[in-house]
Amino acid sequence: MRKISDGLKHFEKQRIPTEKPLYPFVGNLWNIWKEVGRIPWPLSFEGSRPTWNIADPDLIRDICIKEFDHFTDRRAFIKNDDKVLSKMMTTMKGQEWKDVRSAVSPVFSSGKIKKMSLLMESCGETLVQHLREAVDKSQGVVDVKDQYGAYTLNVIATCAFGTKLDGLGKEDDPFAKHARKFLVENPAVGNPLILIPFIFPWMMKLMPKILPLEAIRFFRDLILDIMKRRKAEGNERGDALDAMMEQEEKEREAGGEMVITEEVIAAQSLTFFVAGFDTTASMMNFLTYILAIRPDIQDRLYEEIEKNVEERANEDGIQRIILMGLLRECTKDCIIDGIMEFKEGDLIYIPVYAVHHCPDYYPDPEVFDPDRFVSPPSHRPMSMLAAREAGIAFFRFSPEAKSSIPQGAYLPFGIGPRSCIGMRFALEEGKLALCHVIRSFRVVRCEETPVSSLPAPLGCRNESLFE
Ligand code: HEM
Numbered sequence: 001m002r003k004i005s006d007g008l009k010h011f012e013k014q015r016i017p018t019e020k021p022l023y024p025f026v027g028n029l030w031n032i033w034k035e036v037g038r039i040p041w042p043l044s045f046e047g048s049r050p051t052w053n054i055a056d057p058d059l060i061r062d063i064c065i066k067e068f069d070h071f072t073d074r075r076a077f078i079k080n081d082d083k084v085l086s087k088m089m090t091t092m093k094g095q096e097w098k099d100v101r102s103a104v105s106p107v108f109s110s111g112k113i114k115k116m117s118l119l120m121e122s123c124g125e126t127l128v129q130h131l132r133e134a135v136d137k138s139q140g141v142v143d144v145k146d147q148y149g150a151y152t153l154n155v156i157a158t159c160a161f162g163t164k165l166d167g168l169g170k171e172d173d174p175f176a177k178h179a180r181k182f183l184v185e186n187p188a189v190g191n192p193l194i195l196i197p198f199i200f201p202w203m204m205k206l207m208p209k210i211l212p213l214e215a216i217r218f219f220r221d222l223i224l225d226i227m228k229r230r231k232a233e234g235n236e237r238g239d240a241l242d243a244m245m246e247q248e249e250k251e252r253e254a255g256g257e258m259v260i261t262e263e264v265i266a267a268q269s270l271t272f273f274v275a276g277f278d279t280t281a282s283m284m285n286f287l288t289y290i291l292a293i294r295p296d297i298q299d300r301l302y303e304e305i306e307k308n309v310e311e312r313a314n315e316d317g318i319q320r321i322i323l324m325g326l327l328r329e330c331t332k333d334c335i336i337d338g339i340m341e342f343k344e345g346d347l348i349y350i351p352v353y354a355v356h357h358c359p360d361y362y363p364d365p366e367v368f369d370p371d372r373f374v375s376p377p378s379h380r381p382m383s384m385l386a387a388r389e390a391g392i393a394f395f396r397f398s399p400e401a402k403s404s405i406p407q408g409a410y411l412p413f414g415i416g417p418r419s420c421i422g423m424r425f426a427l428e429e430g431k432l433a434l435c436h437v438i439r440s441f442r443v444v445r446c447e448e449t450p451v452s453s454l455p456a457p458l459g460c461r462n463e464s465l466f467e
Contacts (some may be wrong), residue, residue, distance in 0.1 A: 010341065052340075055355050057408030062336050062393040062410070063328060063348055065417035072418070074327045077346055084220050085211075085265035089421070090275060094331070100260045103251070104268055105421065107243040111423050116159045117236035120429055123158060124436040126267065127151040129382045131441065143445050144288050147431070148281040153179055155280075155429050160272040162226050162241040182215040183277055218271065223266040240425075244268060249370070264330040272422060280426045284433060290368045291438070297370060300437050321369070326350040326414050352411045361409040372405075 044051050054060055062228070063071050073093040086092075087102055106112065127147060134142045157163050159177055227245060229235070236242050248260040291298040328348040334340050342348075357365040362372065413420035420426070 048345075048348050049459050051349050052342070053349050053351060055351055055358070057355070057361070057406040058356070059284040059336065059340075060350055060408035060411070061406075061415065064326070064352075064414070064418070067334055067336060068121045068416050068418070070332045070342065071328040071348060072331050073329045075329045083263045084270065085216065086349060087264050088271040090269060090271055100264060100268070101256070101421065103247050103264075104244065104249065107240050108421055108423075108425055110424070111221060111241050112238075112240075112426055116240065116425065117428050117432065119158045119237070119239055119417070120155050123151055124433050126154060127433055128440045131437065141448055142290070143448075144443075145281065145285045148288075149277070150428065151284075151433055152277050152281045156273050156276055159425075160241065160269045160276075161223060161241045162230070162237055162239050163222070164210070175222075178215040178218040179273070179277075180305070181212045181356065182219070183274070185212070186384050193375060205399075219270055220266045222260060223269050227262060227265065238311045240272065241269065241422075269272045276421070276422050280429055284425070284430050286445055287430070287434060289449070292443045292449060297368070298438070300445060305435055305438060325352050327412060328418075341372070350411065355409055358409065361405050372445060 005238075044053060050424060054063060057093075074091065077094075087100070089097065090105065114443060127150070130150065131144075131147055133141065134147060147154075153176065163175065184356075192371075223241070228242065230245065244265045248258070248265065251258045251260055291301065302350060328350075330342040330344055330346040330348065333341075333343050357361065359365055413423040421425065
C-alpha cells in the first residue's frame with residue numbers, strides 16, 4: 001500500500017487535484033462522513049489510505065466492469081474469523097467471493113423469483129391489513145416507513161429464513177426482537193465510531209465485539225435448525241433457502257470441493273437480511289413520498305395498474321443505512337486511460353447520490369420524472385403479473401433515455417459483476433407491495449410529511465480531474 005507522502009508526490013506529478021489529509025491519522029474521513037452528498041476532491045485520504053473519488057460515468061464503468069479483475073473487492077469493516085460472519089457475500093474477497101457469488105446466483109433466476117413472488121403475495125396482503133389498522137387507529141396519519149420495514153422483514157423471514165412471522169409487530173416475537181437488535185439497535189449502524197478502524201486498521205479485530213452477537217447466533221441457529229428439519233421432512237416452500245439447499249445438493253452429488261456448505265447458506269441468509277431490509281423499505285418509502293407530493297403521478301400509476309388488471313388475474317390472486325456510494329478496493333496495480341495509476345490497496349469511492357444529481361445526465365435532477373425512464377404505457381390488456389411489469393416500467397429505461405443516460409451514471413443497484421445480486425428480488429418485492437398499497441389507499445401529504453433534507457451535491461463531475 002502506498003504511503004501518504006508517496007501518494008501526494010505521485011498525484012502532484014500527475015496534476016490530479018488532491019484534498020490533502022486534513023488531520024493527522026484521520027485524513028479527510030470526517031468530511032466524507034459529514035457531507036453525504038458532497039463530491040470530494042478526485043483524490044482524498046481515508047485515514048492514511050489514498051481514496052479515489054470517481055464520479056465520471058466512463059471511469060465508473062471501467063472500474064466496475066472493464067477492469068473489474070483489478071477491483072474485485074470492497075474494503076473490510078471488520079476482521080472476523082467467525083464461521084458464518086466471514087462468509088457473508090458483501091464482505092467476501094477474491095476467489096472465495098467469486099465462488100460463492102456464482103453458486104448463489106441461480107437463487108435469483110427469474111423462475112425462482114416467480115416462485116418467491118407467490119410467497120411475497122401473502123406478505124403484501126398482510127401489509128395492507130396492517131396499514132388499514134394503523135389508518136383507523138390514527139385518523140389516517142401513518143408513518144409508512146415502519147409499515148414497510150415490517151413488510152420487508154416479513155418477506156425476508158419468509159423467503160430467506162423459510163419462516164412465517166405470525167407475531168409481526170408484537171414486541172416479544174423472537175424473530176422481530178432479534179431483527180431489531182441486529183438491524184436497528186446495532187451499535188455499529190450510523191455510528192461515527194465505525195470510522196476508527198479505518199484510521200487504526202489493527203482495531204478491526206475489535207469490531208466483532210461491538211456487534212450484537214447474540215442476535216447473529218439466534219439467526220444462525222434458526223437457519224441451521226430449519227435446514228435440518230427440511231432435510232428430514234423433505235419439505236419444499238419455493239423460497240431462497242430451498243434454492244440454496246438445491247445448490248448444496250447438486251454440489252454434493254457432483255463430488256469435489258463444496259462451496260455451498262450449511263455455514264455459507266446461513267451466512268447468505270444473514271446477508272440478504274442486512275442488504276435487503278432497509279434498502280427495499282427505503283425505496284418504497286421514497287416512492288410513497290413522491291406519490292404523496294405528486295398526486296398527478298399517483299393518478300397515472302393507479303390508472304395504469306387498474307386498466308391492466310384482468311379479472312382472470314385477480315382470481316389467481318395477486319434509518320439508518322444510506323447507500324451513500326459504491327466502494328471498491330484496488331486488488332492489482334493497474335493504469336486506466338494511460339495516466340491514472342491505481343496501486344493495490346487504493347480505495348475507490350463512487351458517490352452515487354452526487355452522480356444521480358448531475359444535470360448532464362439528469363436535467364432538473366431534483367424533479368421526480370418517471371418519464372426519464374419509462375416507455376410510453378402500453379394499452380394492451382395485461383395479466384396481474386404483467387400489471388406488476390407496469391410497476392417495473394418505473395425502473396426501466398425508455399429507448400430514448402437509454403441512449404442519453406450513460407451506463408456508469410445509473411447506479412441504484414451498482415454495476416458490474418459485484419452489483420446487487422438481489423435487484424430483481426427487491427423490484428418484485430417493491431412493485432408487488434406498491435400495487436397492493438396504491439390499489440387500496442390514496443396516499444396524501446400531511447403536516448407530518450417531512451421535506452427532503454438531504455444536501456444538494458456541491459459538484460458532480462470529475463471534469464477537474466486534470467488541471
Ligand atoms: C431497493 C433495494 C436494494 C437496493 C437499492 C440495493 C442496492 C445495492 C447496492 C448499491 C449494492 C452494491 C453494488 C456495487 O457495489 O456495485 C448492493 C449489493 C448487494 N445487495 Fe442489494 N440492494 C437492494 C436490495 C437487496 C436485496 C433484497 C437483497 C437480497 C435479497 C440484496 C442483496 C445484495 C447483496 C448480497 C449484495 C452484495 C453483492 C456482492 O458483493 O457480490 N440487495 N445492493
